[in-house]
Amino acid sequence: MNRQEKEQYLREYEVLKKKGKPFFPYAIMKDSVMALIVVVVISVMAIWLGAEQGPKADPTTTTYVPRPEWYLFFLFEVLRVVKPPELVPLATVGVPTICMVLLLLLPFYDRNPERNPLKRPIATTAGILTIVSMAFLTFLGAVAGSPTQIDLEVAPEYEAGKLVAAQSGCLACHQFAENGNNGPGPELTEIGSRLPAAAISRSLIIGPGIMPSYSNLREEEPEKFDDLVLFLASLNGEEEPQEEQETGVGASGELEPDAGSDVEP
Amino acid sequence: MSRFEKLLPPPMRRPAKPGEGDGHVGTNGKTSAANGEVTALKEQDGNGARTDDAGARVVEKAKDAPADLVGWVDERMGGTSFLTAMLLRKVPKGTNWFYTLGSATLFAFVVQALTGVFLAMYYTPSTVEAYASITYLTNDVFMGEFVRGMHKWGASVMVILVFVHMARTFFFGAYKYPRELNWVIGVVLLILTMVMGFTGYLLPFDQRSYWATIVGVNINGTAPILGPYLSDFLRAGPEFGATTLQRFYAIHMLLLPGAIIGLIGAHLYLVVKMGTTAPPWIRADRKPKDARTQEVDAIPVATNGHRDGSATTNGADPSDDERAAR
């Protein structure tokens, strides 16, 4: 702002101020109402939502799923989606520091003397974009699931298999709808429509590429292995899982490699 | 003198302008709107002419007691003119409900501070005993869960209010000239508020607290060169150790509130000094040039001028005619 613009603003401000009302009691009245609202909201939340104590801090746990407080969910979600390890310091300290510096120095690089938000398209757009993206990231962070949880809805007979899948580390490399990692393994949400049960079983036993082999599971707990294959074979993206009853995989779980053609859904 | 000003005790009223004749501002100067008596001058008679003498005189004196008290303090402290200027300053035309967000944030902070003080009376900042002290506070102390709930949810409310207040300031362009410093202080306050949330979050010492803190401190550690030392400083060692909790407690209770209170003071000082902005879609009426006596068009930028909203002089400053042609 050059000197003339500054003076113009100050002049206009004086006029507007002269036409205003005294702080006491007009603004104080509004402030008091707002203060009352704040205290009522806090009290209602305290009474209604309560302050339950969680379990005691246990550094030896291996089953707990840590999550931050809700107002840090957006940062948490950023850390989840930045997968390449080289970019991690950027996500943890680089981007937040840059954002803080940008915020701090805003009045020094925003030189437009215009104040009306409708007449400052860049600033208004940037502001709205920031708010929307932070809100979206916060929402994503809030619904992020644990790596031992599959939320996909399946028919009751496949629940056992779903549990085996959730507990066997599949989600580390595969994605099931919203849960799990999208790599390095393929997404399994509709694997049943792409691979027959026999092929699925074969993959599990061989452990192609970097995938570990689950032959141990098959030897030590064959029912779990069979449930797992049944569950995976049922994932073909159809709405009614009941149709999968006729896959003909067999109750005992013994699979013939050349039975593949019989079980195409 | 407006109706409201008549309610104030005389020492707090704006000093009368010459020619504004207010009667007198002695101890009888206060009009009692409550019992509908009319003006100060009528009470000048001194002995409560309308009602019974002795009793009425005592009642009249008693009604003036608060004003007398303020006068007594003012003679010895001299702050009332400042208070008057602050309370009776004008806010620009068009000030709406959005402008209450700042004081709402302040109020949320006050709620946090007060509930925090009460929680501190029961909390033990020891790694071994913190959880148990919170259990005791929540279950066995009268209204303990309520106070703890207020502090917990008050933190979320305060974070929300800080962000909404910042958004309001951003969209109204209130960070521009001459309020840049205020914005900088405000962003620092935002950062301090988030750090308060981070340090306070560890104190209940449950699973969520512990792991969120571990991750948070390690996030600090990823900064090159200085990061690992900063993490060591926060944790008091290479691992989450015996004094980490106490360190967070000291930061949360002493260091940060002190810094926040100081910065809030600076922030409010600037708000009173610079004045709050008018909403940006409100424009001053452009009067034609010959009626310029209504506008003040002579504000020398170099001096402190009339920015604090005190009464401005009418009439153009003849030395500024060259600025008038625009």
Added chain:
Amino acid sequence: MADSDDKNGKSNGGADERRPPETLPEMKPVGYFEGESMTRRKVFAIGGQALGGAAGAVIILPALGFAIAPIFDEPEENWQAVGPRGDFVPDTYKSRVITIVEGIGEAGKTTVYVRQGSPDLDEDPNEYIAITSRCAHLGCPVRFVQAAGNFICPCHGGAYDFTGQVVVGPPVRPLDRFQTRVVDDAVEIGPRYSVTSQLEPVRARDPGEFTGGVWEYLYPPRPSTAPAP
């Protein structure tokens, strides 16, 4: 031509002789005596600041040192037994709890996954491998999934293979390990150390810090950690 010498009551009769008459008279600060470069005012000003600064430093520096000292504390080496040799096998990990910080009860413990060295992976069966349960991304607790033989972190989607090397996700280096030794047929766990992506040991780092090569200087080893084996 006000000569400040006259003000101080010291008349110097021929003050003109020391300066050419064309120049303007030198302005001298109040309290200046002819021939001096230091005034009492300056002395007190500087002295006051110096003494005040010294007083402030005497208070602040020890307090700061107090807060910063833990960075420079050298750790004691602590070895703990976690079980007899026979407990551990080369093809899966067993979890054990050890104490890494004394005196604070549960908060000072952590979980360690221990196994015997496996000949399939070119390891010595007399050596034991102890892997930490803290993720190398940001420190969340990883869990070992027996069926898949890998470690999964619940926070941001990191996963490690059987030897602790990163398979997928944001972790920046393989899982940290603990030094191990065998004393009287019991496996003992010692101080923690970090590894490079080639599983070479380096001094312990915090999660999120890269190891190896230039990163050894960008994330310097700290005196508060034990030396690498």
